Amino acid sequence: MNPLFLLAGTVVLAAVIVDLLWTTLWVDGGSGPLSGRLTTGVWHGLRRVTDNYPRALSLAGPIILALTLAMWIGLIWLGWTLLFAGGTTALADSQTGDPATWAGRLYYVAYTMFTSGNGDYTPTSSVWELVSSFTTATGMAFVTLGVSYVLSVLGAVSEKRAFASDVTGLGERSEAFVRTSWTGDVAPSDYDSETDGRRPDGGRAGEAQNPFSGLELPLESLASQLSLLAEQHKSYPILHYYHSEQAMQASAVAVPILDDALTLFRHGVPADEQLDPTLVENARTSVDSYLETLDTAFIDPAEEVPPEPELERLREEGIPTVSDEEFDAALAELSDRRRKLLGVVRADAWEWPPAK
Numbered sequence: 001m002n003p004l005f006l007l008a009g010t011v012v013l014a015a016v017i018v019d020l021l022w023t024t025l026w027v028d029g030g031s032g033p034l035s036g037r038l039t040t041g042v043w044h045g046l047r048r049v050t051d052n053y054p055r056a057l058s059l060a061g062p063i064i065l066a067l068t069l070a071m072w073i074g075l076i077w078l079g080w081t082l083l084f085a086g087g088t089t090a091l092a093d094s095q096t097g098d099p100a101t102w103a104g105r106l107y108y109v110a111y112t113m114f115t116s117g118n119g120d121y122t123p124t125s126s127v128w129e130l131v132s133s134f135t136t137a138t139g140m141a142f143v144t145l146g147v148s149y150v151l152s153v154l155g156a157v158s159e160k161r162a163f164a165s166d167v168t169g170l171g172e173r174s175e176a177f178v179r180t181s182w183t184g185d186v187a188p189s190d191y192d193s194e195t196d197g198r199r200p201d202g203g204r205a206g207e208a209q210n211p212f213s214g215l216e217l218p219l220e221s222l223a224s225q226l227s228l229l230a231e232q233h234k235s236y237p238i239l240h241y242y243h244s245e246q247a248m249q250a251s252a253v254a255v256p257i258l259d260d261a262l263t264l265f266r267h268g269v270p271a272d273e274q275l276d277p278t279l280v281e282n283a284r285t286s287v288d289s290y291l292e293t294l295d296t297a298f299i300d301p302a303e304e305v306p307p308e309p310e311l312e313r314l315r316e317e318g319i320p321t322v323s324d325e326e327f328d329a330a331l332a333e334l335s336d337r338r339r340k341l342l343g344v345v346r347a348d349a350w351e352w353p354p355a356k
Contacts, residue, residue, distance in 0.1 A: 002086045009082030013138075016075035020142055023068075024149045030295075031237045034075075035068045040298050042067060043241045052349040054245045061242030065153060068238070069146045076142060080109045080135045090128045091121045113139025149236075156232040157242045160251045163225040164244070167254035170218065172247075173353055174260030175313035178268075181215035181275075182319050211319075212265065212275040219275070222258065223283040230289035240299065243348060252348035256341040259287045260309050267330035268311055270320050291340050302342035305335045306352040 019032030031039055042064050050056035084090045084105045091100035091108055100108060100121050108121040112135045123129040171177030229251060233239050244250040262284055265275045274280075294300075308331050311321045321327070331338070345352050 002088075004086075005082050006086030009079050009084075009086060012075055012082060013079035016072055016079060017138070017142070020072050020146065024145055027231075027235045030234070034071065036237070036298070038068060038071060039064050039238055039241060047349060054243070054349070057243040057349055058245045061157065061238065064238055064241055065150055069150060072146050073143060076138060077106070077109055077113060080113070080131075080138075081105045083131065084109065084128070087124075087128060089124050090131075092124050094119055094122045109135060112136050114143070153236045153238055156229075156236055156239055159225070159232070160229055160239055160242065161244060161249045163222070163229055164249050164251045164254035166218075166222060166225065167258050168248040170215075171257065171261070173313075174257050174264055174309045177257060177261035178212075178264045178314060179317045179319065181212050181218075182317060183211050183214055184318070210275065211273060216276060216279055219279050219283055223279075223286045226255070226258070226283070226286035227289055230286065230293055233290065233293035237293065240293075240347070247350060250348060250350065252344045253350055255287060255290055256306075256345055256352070258283065259337070259341055262287070263331070263334060264309055264311075264314070268309065268314065268321055268327050270322060273320050291337070291344075294340065294344065299347040300343055301336070301339040302346060303339070304342070305338055306342040306345075 015034065019034040022029050022032035023035050030036065043060055046057060046060050046063075081102075084100070085102070089099045091105060092098065093100065093104070104121055111120075112132055115136075123132050167177075170180050240252075247253045262280050266277070266280050266284075269275075308328070311324060311327055314321050342352055
């Protein structure tokens with residue numbers, strides 16, 4: 001018996017099983033120690049090699065996912081091979097009775113992991129027969145779990161891009177987002193007898209209408225989508241590394257646009273013109289949940305604060321705003337939050353402002 005091989009095999013198997021279960025089943029745990037380091041290493045390596053070329057970086061997610069699955073399978077395979085090598089004669093050639101070589105052990109473990117074996121090699125005792133059974137069980141169970149993880153990640157990627165498209169469809173800058181939702185005032189005298197005096201939005205003539213009321217349903221939907229996206233990023237940190245070729249489909253671009261737009265709604269517009277504060281805070285909470293996922297993806301805040309939204313762009317459209325001094329004071333209190341958002345943008349190889 002070779003205790004060194006037995007120990008090495010046990011350590012390898014324990015490490016890969018912990019990493020696999022950590023990554024696939026522990027929702028709040030992020031990536032496991034092995035897969036997390038593989039993910040960040042591949043991502044940073046691709047960024048250096050490709051000089052942040054969007055087309056090449058769009059391959060990062062599929063490459064990382066494939067390498068993660070291959071790492072899990074390969075380490076399980078290696079671990080069982082080392083364990084069989086730890087026995088004096090754990091496996092023997094079924095025809096000649098000779099002890100299995102390293103090639104034979106690798107061959108036997110591969111067959112046993114994915115099938116019930118082909119009979120070329122056989123365990124030499126009941127203990128190794130039991131070990132062979134565990135080899136089959138772990139192989140089938142963990143490979144199936146890994147494939148299920150891959151399918152879940154791919155589904156989340158589609159939802160991530162749908163959210164980004166919904167946000168950037170309303171505006172590719174935070175100021176454009178606000179301008180798109182501005183409807184202006186409706187005069188109280190706009191009475192229509194055929195609709196009993198109701199305005200198109202369901203209110204009655206004479207009632208005050210918020211000039212941003214048309215955004216209420218879309219904003220509620222975006223907040224719900226982002227909350228789901230945040231939970232998916234907690235479960236699958238690899239989502240941070242699924243880079244889109246176009247900024248309009250990148251959540252790392254969309255989230256800062258949305259949050260800066262919420263800042264404009266909350267601090268850039270006078271109180272009597274603001275969107276429903278409850279909706280704004282609800283959407284803000286969804287952004288908070290998304291920012292909480294950055295630690296699991298090893299994304300750090302930027303050292304500096306990003307450029308602030310430009311109130312002048314709103315004034316050009318006739319949208320009332322607070323003074324520059326009042327807005328600057330509000331932004332100063334949000335500097336830590338905005339540095340995190342800038343970190344998100346840069347970690348995904350984009351520039352601020354995210355889109356022009």
